[in-house]
Each structure stands twice: as structure tokens, then as C-alpha cells.
Amino acid sequence: MTAMTDSPGNNFEIEDLFERADLAAERAGLRMTRIRRHVYRLLLEADEPLSAYHIADRLDGIGSPKPATAYRALDCLEKIMRDINTTIGIWTPASNLPARNLTS
Template identity: 50%
Template sequence: MSHTCEHTHDHDHDHTPDVVATRLQAAQVRVADAGERMTSSRLRTYELILEANAPIKAYDVIDRFHPDGAAKPPTVYRALSFLEQMGLIHRIESLNAFVACDTHDHSFPNGHTAAFLLCECCGQSEEIAIPSLPDVETRATQTGFLVNRVTLEVRGLCHACRETH
């Protein structure tokens, strides 16, 4: 996402090392509870997405994977697919980028519709959970279509950027 504004951005949703470590540990538990394995490549991919704290493209994950050089693309793409299936990350289609799922609300037993507020100024994204989109699901059902997931992207200006305009 291009950053088109010229003011400084003081956003308060940074992922500190403690937050990243806590999220990594929680992810390992979640994956184990699902009967799956959190391999080192899956863990490293998730760590890089958490550290980015903003939408990150797959090739940036590939470039940052190893201190001495890039990872093999198939390794990262398989990890991204797995992390998305586990509900740990979301893909923001319009940006062709990935972000960590920030919704930890377990009141949505069947998952949630991921809605992203995308700031056109600073490039930050914020996830908000929506239990469902009844009209979409109803119309899909009427056509015989089974909805697996919906991602909603909303563009505009975040609070910090609106304050400076």
C-alpha cells in the first residue's frame, strides 16, 4: 500500500517482542490442539508476519526468512497456506499481502468474517470481526453456493491520519 501523506504516524498498535512471543506460543498451542504440527518454517513465517505489524507480501517474508538469505518460495507459500487455514493469518486480497489475525474473540464459534480497515494514508490495517454477513450468506445459499470465508476490505483514513488532515 503506498503511503501518500506527509505527516508522522504515531500508531499505538505495535507488536513488541513480548507480544510476538506470546502470540507465537498461543499459535503453537492452537496448532497442537488441532492435531497439527507447527514446523520451524511455519513458526518463522508467522513470526515475520507478526513482526511486520502491517500487511506484508509473501516475497517480503521470503526475503526476511533467513538472516543469511531468502527462503525457498514453496516453503513460505506452504506455510502461509497452513497459517491461513488455521485462522492465524488473513490474506488481504487487494494488497496481495498477509496480516496476523487480531481477533481473539471466541464468541464466534464458527469463525468470523474478517473485515479490514485499510488506511490509504499510512498503510496500516486494523481487523474488526463481524460474526457474519447474512445477506451474502443467504444469497449464496439460494444459489447452492457454500461460503467458506468472507474477507471485507474497507478503505479510508485511520484516526491518527484523520487528526492530522
């Protein structure tokens, strides 16, 4: 598994976060498509917030390199993260968790 350090003392397993996102997507009637998974990984690994234009530039042939593709993925991920926040309670606006990189 790939470990990610968000800040001193906070280690997150990326695969665990993907499992939570998969479950939340299913509950919301959505799927974590290949593009959504790639965008989510970009957000998790980013050192700073990413715009849709930055994300589109990093789609690496997975999807259309247009900002609209990134916006659709971000919109869906926002719904999934809300479900995680509601059911698990780990995503809060004031936290420094990886979701902080979800910007529009």
C-alpha cells in the same frame, strides 16, 4: 518477553501469540515448525502486508528461499489462525490485529 504495539492502546505479547498459535496448531493436528514460527514472527513484526516473495527473501537460511516454502507456511498459518478465530475469537477480518499481515 517482546512486546509489540499494533496501534495506540493495543499491546500484544508476541510470546503469548506464539503460545496461542501452538495450541491452535495442536488442535488442528499441525505443528508450529521452525519455518512457520519464523514466518509468523515476520508477519507479526511487519508494518505492511507481506507477499510470499517478500517472505521467501526473509527466510534467513531457516528454509528454502523459494516462494513455495513461504506459500506452504502461509497456508498452514491460515489454518491455525482460523482455529484461533473459532476457539478464541480474537482474529476477525475487520480487526487491526497482527493477522492482517497474512496475505497470499
